[in-house]
Amino acid sequence: MSTSSPSPEPPRAGLPAARHALRAFATALTTPTRPGDPLLGNAARPWLRWLPYVVALAFTVSLLPTAIVVLSNDYGMNGGLAGALGVAQTVPLLLAVTRPLQTWWVIFAADLATALALTMSAPLPGPPYPWPAPTVVGLLALMVALGLRERRRTLVAVWLVTGAAGILFELFRSGDGDGTWVLMFVLSGVVLLVAGALRERGDARRELAEQATISEAERARRTLLEERTRIARELHDVVAHHMSVITVQADSAPYRLQGLPPEAAEEFGTIASTARESLAEMRRLLGVLRSEESERHGGPEKTPQPGLDQLSRLVEGTVRAGVPVKSALSRALGELPPAVDLSAYRIVQEALANVVRHAPGARTRVSVTPDRTGLTVLVVNGPPPRSAAPLETTGTGHGLVGMRERVRLLGGTLDTGPLPDGGYRVAARLPLAEPPTEKDPTPA
Incomplete structure (x- = not known):
């Protein structure tokens, strides 16, 4: 006669649940x-x-x-x-x-x-x-x-x-x-219900306001990105296309036009080289404007930014454009901060471009002088020859605005204006140390 072993008791699942509820x-x-x-x-x-x-x-x-x-x-x-x-x-x-x-x-x-x-x-x-x-x-x-x-x-x-x-x-x-306890139980439940509903309604309204603020910021950001993409597309379709055409035409001119003198062939080569440099700059600008999109594909093209070591090439290109430029670049520049180096180059580049556009043929002097505390950039041109007509009679002023922004970001000063003899002067002072951080900066 076999005796069956007692079946194990099922685990008391209710105890952990009750313990959890009490906790x-x-x-x-x-x-x-x-x-x-x-x-x-x-x-x-x-x-x-x-x-x-x-x-x-x-x-x-x-x-x-x-x-x-x-x-x-x-x-x-x-x-x-x-x-x-x-x-x-x-x-x-x-x-x-x-x-x-x-x-x-x-x-x-x-x-x-x-x-x-x-x-x-x-x-x-x-x-x-x-x-x-x-x-x-x-x-x-x-x-x-x-x-x-x-x-x-x-x-x-x-x-x-x-x-x-x-x-x-x-x-x-x-x-x-x-029966006072019944009255207390009912009234407390009603008061807690109404007050809790008011609190939850207020929380919901605050969350909706926060979501609306976030949505507005996201909408503004999306609009900005769309505008940047549109500008990049226009630059690519219009400016880059024309620059590419100029490069191809300048490169092929010595082969297409028979009997060109060596000076003209060299000038076409210079034009092609300048156009290629402009295309490289345009490519970097497009990478910045399309940063959101390009980051998903490895980021924008990263190439060294120009500096004062390329200033001689910039002066040579301006001289070939018909502007007699005399440069004085101090040999004691040493190692400059990248932001100062780039800003000084861009200021000289914009100033010389303005001379080419508005005062072609004017004698120009460029000097870059460092000292213990900062870097002085000076570009002064005289009056243009009477026989030279300006390439542009009006300007947008974006170049001067860009120079002021660069100088202000570095904490320096910029002085621009016409001279009594009909020339123009651009003087920038760029500190070599970082500008002090203001506790309460005033918006420009």
Whole structure:
């Protein structure tokens, strides 16, 4: 006769779940939301920010004497005990503006002590039990602060604990109560529900406003990227196309045109070389304008930026364009900061380009002189010959604006303007050290 072994008992899955629920319940009652942050502290109007303090003070001042009188006269409690319990029930309301959950713990403990004292000594049936009228009013005022601050699970936990305490005291004095705990349970639930709904509505409106701000910023960023892409496309389709045509024509001119003198062939080669350099600069500019797109394909083309070491080539190209330029580049330049080196080159490049466009043939002097604190860049041209007509009679002014921006970013100074003899002067002072950071920079 075989005996069957007893089957193992199934694991008690309910115990871990109950333990987890109790832990979550305790966490909800002990973890406040944004402690120390006053109610309506982010309101735009000052009187709204002060309103919670005024309301809390009004409830405290009105409920403190009322609670003491009710406990001593209606319930026959000792004057000293009634005073202590009245203070414990009302004065902490002043803290409910910034720490409502901690205030609830203090006031609810005082309410429990009051109900326990009434259970032991109050002549019942008679006055309301277990919550006197001042206790109900004070707790409901505190529930408003809780609902405007705490999470939903915390509000549910507070409501259940309040109802459980009323049921417990009702069982102690069965038949003596008048249903005050039911009124308290219902009213506290309604107040917590309404205040919590108002808080959630305010949170939803703030989140919508934040999303609208983010969407607006993203829309502006997308518009900027689209504009940059459009500019890059125009540069590529128009300027780069014409520069490529110029390069091809200049390279092929000595082969297409028979009998060109050597000087003309060399000039065409110079034009082709200058056009190729311009195309390289254009390529770098397109890489910057299309940085968002090019980063996904390895980033824009990275080539060394020009500097003062290429200034002689820039002067030679200007001389070949018909402008007699005399340059004075100090040999004591040494190692310059990259930003200063590039900015000095660009300033000279823009100044010489302006001479070619507006004063062709004018004698020009370029000097770059360093000292201990900075770099001085000077480009001065005289009046153009009377027989030379300017290539451009008007300008957009973008070149001077660009020079000012470069100088301002480095913390330097720029002086430009016409000379009495009809020439023009561009003088820039670029500091070699980084400009000091201002605490409150003024927008340009």
